[in-house]
Amino acid sequence: MIHQYKLNGYNIVLDPASGSVHSVDDLAYDIIELFPDHKREEITALMLEKYGSDSEITEQEIIDCIDDVEELKAQGKLFSEDKYENIAFDFKKRNTVVKALCLHIAHTCNLNCEYCFASQGKYHGERALMSFEVGKRAIDFLIENSGSRVNLEVDFFGGEPLMNFDVVKQIVAYARSIEKQHNKNFRFTLTTNGMLVDDDVIEFANKECHNVVLSLDGRKEVHDRLRKTINGKGSYDIIVPKFQDFVKKRGNRGYYVRGTFTHNNTDFTNDIFHMADLGFTELSMEPVVCDPSDPYALTYDDLPVLFEQYEILAKDMLRREKEGKPITFYHYMIDLTAGPCIYKRVSGCGSGTEYMAVTPWGELFPCHQFVGEPKYSLGNIFDGVTNTEVQNEFKLCNAYAREDCKDCWAKLYCSGGCAANSYHATGSVTGVYKYGCELFKKRIECAIMMKVAQSEEQ
């Protein structure tokens, strides 16, 4: 299977099974399209018919190009066969280790964002703060279940984790105090809405956190429309100066300014550009996850607009790069030479097996998006995973688990997609959230186009 598309003046051909990417001219593009179902002579005749008036394209040129396509096929870089399904089968029996926990430090929030998937931090339950005892046990649980893996990730999440900042600091101090004796290296991430960011938080995060995720939706009117304080006022003016200070003091440490776009701002590229105008360069902007009946839910009519927006973004990022002022967009980060191996691509995000969320009470869920769904409770950090039936369901969540994905070119880029998105859209973690697929495929096309453009520049 191959995938070919035209974007920003480039003709691009992907060979998903090998990971190969080719940039081709019009003739080669047409030949590759005809190649699987036509004989050489038929392709030659059809190409002569199409390009006959072009003096530069002779019969010999066409034959040479067909030879090149055959050579790439022989090299395993075009039309290569997907033989990885047996790896997916082996994955059922694999022993997985836990390598990341999302700690729900605070099931409460000091903002009242209308679209919050965590229902204003409460995850459809009671307000609560995680105690140090629970956090400490979560760190022990992670070490005990991480096997020989060295790098362990812990995300402080909520609600708003800074509403329980003292416990965050205590947990980090505890983890640091024992990591060396266990041959582990903790990487902490703090996700915050910014309301409580101050010098103390900045100093702590810049010392201890591998990454910080700062929530900002973009333009003031867009941000304030849905990200409101408890009193119903917009939060933009409060958080933006704090984030600017935070990022300035962060130096070269990792961060993302992360936004959510909705039906209200399908021109979300303007929000990304606004973030750049504010001085932020590491950016992420996610489609809203909500019930289709919500007034801000994205619609199928929005799709062509969103596709265009992703293209505008990719082209503008290339322009900024040329001008020496690059920005990073999370979904366009794609490393073609040092990206994930086939095991990672088949096995997916690791939710429910390698990655789990911990509630303030120590209950385990497959990921933060399943918290509050009683049937997806996996167990707890004291007794471990006891609901092995649900865990096995997640073990089987992989690039080959869904019939709809079998013929999709993108499955080794998305691994079958987000289980939570699938569940919320279809009622099953192995369902397919088709809307998300459309956006994902467009983003990958744009990301790879940028790589092609960059290689042409060299």
Added chain:
Amino acid sequence: MKRIKTIETRDLKKTVKTGGCGECQTSCQSACKTSCGVANQQCEKCSEK
């Protein structure tokens, strides 16, 4: 090749033998949190080199 330029990529087929160390980041951990994929993950072993 005159009409086809192949971009340098990691050969996925070779990683059947060399991959699977499991040291890479879990996909949703860094920035998306709501729509994860694996394509933009980095190989921990490759980035160490």
